[in-house]
Amino acid sequence: MSTEEEAVAAPPARRMRADAVRTRKALLKAAAEVFAEHGAEASTAQIAARAGIGKGTVFRHFPTKEDLFAAIISEEIDGLVTVGRRQAEQADADTALLQFMSAGVDLYANNRALAEALRMVSDVRHPEIQAGQEQLIATAESLARRAQRDGSLRADLNGQDVMLLICGVYYTAAPLLAADPSAWRRYLRLTFDGMCATGTGPLPPALVHNSLLPTVR
Amino acid sequence: MSTEEEAVAAPPARRMRADAVRTRKALLKAAAEVFAEHGAEASTAQIAARAGIGKGTVFRHFPTKEDLFAAIISEEIDGLVTVGRRQAEQADADTALLQFMSAGVDLYANNRALAEALRMVSDVRHPEIQAGQEQLIATAESLARRAQRDGSLRADLNGQDVMLLICGVYYTAAPLLAADPSAWRRYLRLTFDGMCATGTGPLPPALVHNSLLPTVR
DNA sequence: ACGCAACATGACCGAGCGGTCCGGTTAGGT
DNA sequence: ACCTAACCGGACCGCTCGGTCATGTTGCGT
Numbered sequence: 001m002s003t004e005e006e007a008v009a010a011p012p013a014r015r016m017r018a019d020a021v022r023t024r025k026a027l028l029k030a031a032a033e034v035f036a037e038h039g040a041e042a043s044t045a046q047i048a049a050r051a052g053i054g055k056g057t058v059f060r061h062f063p064t065k066e067d068l069f070a071a072i073i074s075e076e077i078d079g080l081v082t083v084g085r086r087q088a089e090q091a092d093a094d095t096a097l098l099q100f101m102s103a104g105v106d107l108y109a110n111n112r113a114l115a116e117a118l119r120m121v122s123d124v125r126h127p128e129i130q131a132g133q134e135q136l137i138a139t140a141e142s143l144a145r146r147a148q149r150d151g152s153l154r155a156d157l158n159g160q161d162v163m164l165l166i167c168g169v170y171y172t173a174a175p176l177l178a179a180d181p182s183a184w185r186r187y188l189r190l191t192f193d194g195m196c197a198t199g200t201g202p203l204p205p206a207l208v209h210n211s212l213l214p215t216v217r
Numbered sequence: 218m219s220t221e222e223e224a225v226a227a228p229p230a231r232r233m234r235a236d237a238v239r240t241r242k243a244l245l246k247a248a249a250e251v252f253a254e255h256g257a258e259a260s261t262a263q264i265a266a267r268a269g270i271g272k273g274t275v276f277r278h279f280p281t282k283e284d285l286f287a288a289i290i291s292e293e294i295d296g297l298v299t300v301g302r303r304q305a306e307q308a309d310a311d312t313a314l315l316q317f318m319s320a321g322v323d324l325y326a327n328n329r330a331l332a333e334a335l336r337m338v339s340d341v342r343h344p345e346i347q348a349g350q351e352q353l354i355a356t357a358e359s360l361a362r363r364a365q366r367d368g369s370l371r372a373d374l375n376g377q378d379v380m381l382l383i384c385g386v387y388y389t390a391a392p393l394l395a396a397d398p399s400a401w402r403r404y405l406r407l408t409f410d411g412m413c414a415t416g417t418g419p420l421p422p423a424l425v426h427n428s429l430l431p432t433v434r
Numbered sequence: 435a436c437g438c439a440a441c442a443t444g445a446c447c448g449a450g451c452g453g454t455c456c457g458g459t460t461a462g463g464t
Numbered sequence: 465a466c467c468t469a470a471c472c473g474g475a476c477c478g479c480t481c482g483g484t485c486a487t488g489t490t491g492c493g494t
Contacts, residue, residue, distance in 0.1 A: 060442075119392060164404070172385025187381070187385065190408070200410050271473035272473080273472070276454080282452065438491105441491085444485105445487105451481095456473105460470085
C-alpha cells in the first residue's frame with residue numbers, strides 16, 4: 001500500500017491495447033459519476049450509455065457489476081484514508097479529528113454510492129471494500145487516540161465509533177441535503193459536542209466492538 | 218383524528234364479507250412482518266405467500282403495493298406518536314424526551330421498513346406517511362420545547378432536529394444491530410449529551426428548517 | 435502490408451418485479 | 465334452497481435487470 005498509481009486500477013496482468021485503456025478510463029469515469037449520483041442500484045446500461053460504450057464492454061472489463069462498484073468505491077475510500085493521514089499532521093488534535101469527520105460526511109453527502117457502501121453493514125461481501133473499511137477505522141482510531149491524549153475527546157470512543165458517527169451524521173442530515181448541501185454541519189457539530197461531553201459519565205459499552213472486523217476471524 | 222379503531226384501516230365504504238375481513242387481517246399481519254424484516258423492497262409475492270393467499274388478492278385489497286406499505290407504516294407511526302404524547306405526562310422533561318427518542322430508535326431497529334419510510338426524504342409521495350411525519354415532528358417539538366424550558370436541552374433545537382437525530386442514531390448503530398440489538402443505546406446517549414451540551418456556543422443554523430414541510434404550502 | 439489476437443457491440447437470455455384479468459368459489463340476503 | 469355479487473387465485477403481461485455470446489472491428493507486432 002504505497003507507490004502505486006497506474007492511472008487506473010491494475011487490469012489483470014498483461015499490457016492492454018491503447019483503445020482498451022481509453023475505454024476503461026471512460027468506463028471508470030462514467031461509473032464513478034453514475035454511482036455517486038444514483039447509488040449502487042444504478043444499472044450497467046446507464047453506466048455504459050454515459051461512457052458512450054456498449055453494455056457488453058462493461059462486462060469485458062469487470063466480470064460483475066459488483067466488481068466494478070468495488071473498484072470505484074475502494075478508490076474513493078483510499079482518498080478519505082489519505083485525508084485522515086494528512087490530518088494526523090494537523091497541530092490541534094481535536095481539530096484534526098473534526099476535520100477528518102467533516103471530510104468524511106462531505107464525501108458521503110456528494111456520493112450516494114459511498115454512503116451506501118460504507119454503512120459497513122454485515123453484508124459487505126467484497127474484500128476490497130472490507131479492507132478499505134479497516135484502513136478507515138485504523139486511521140480514525142489513531143486520530144481519536146491523539147484527541148483523547150492531547151484534546152478533549154471522551155476516553156471511551158474508538159475508531160469504529162468515529163466511522164459509525166460519520167455515517168450517522170450523514171444520514172441524519174440526508175433529508176435536508178437537497179435543500180441545503182451543508183446542512184450536515186449542524187449535526188456534526190452537535191455530535192462532536194457529544195463526543196467531547198464529560199459531565200454525564202461513561203457511555204454504554206461497545207460490546208461487540210471489533211467482532212465485526214475479521215482481523216481475528 | 219381520534220375515535221377510530223375498526224381492527225383494520227377503513228376499507229373503502231361498504232361492509233365487507235366475513236371471509237374478506239379475515240383475509241385482509243392476514244394480509245396486513247403478513248405485510249407488517251415482511252416489511253419489517255425485509256424493508257420496502259419486499260415483493261408482493263412474498264407477502265401473499267406469508268399470508269397464505271394469492272398474489273391477486275393483495276391487489277384486491279390495496280390497489281398498489283405502495284398503498285399497502287403506507288397503510289402499514291402509517292399505523293406504526295401512529296404508535297410512535299402515541300408514545301410521544303404519553304411521554305408528555307412524564308415528570309422530568311429531559312427524561313421524557315430521551316425516552317421518546319429511545320422508543321423511536323428501538324422501533325426503527327426492529328422495523329426496517331419504518332426506518333426507510335421515515336428517512337423523510339423529499340421523495341415520500343404518500344400523503345398518509347407525510348401526515349404521520351408531521352404529527353411526529355409536532356410531538357417531538359412539544360417534548361423539545363418542554364425540555365428547553367424545564368430541562369437542559371439546547372435552545373436551538375426543534376422537533377425536526379429531534380426526529381432527524383432519532384433516525385441518525387439508528388443509522389449510526391445499524392451495522393452493529395445484528396450482533397447487538399441494543400447497540401444504539403451507546404450512540405443515543407452520546408447524541409443526547411450533544412443535545413444538552415452548552416459550552417460550545419450555538420449550532421450552525423437550520424436554514425431550511427420547515428421549508429420541507431408543506432404545512433404552509 | 436498482413437494477420438491475428440485483443441477488443442467492442444448489441445441482440446439475446448432467464449429471473450424477478452408490480453400489476454391485470456378472468457374463471458371458479460363462497461357468503462349471505464331472501 | 466337459491467341467486468348473485470363479492471371474493472379469491474394464479475396464469476399472464478410488460479418491463480427492467482445482470483450477464484452471455486456470436487459476430488464484426490481494430491490495434492499492433494512482424
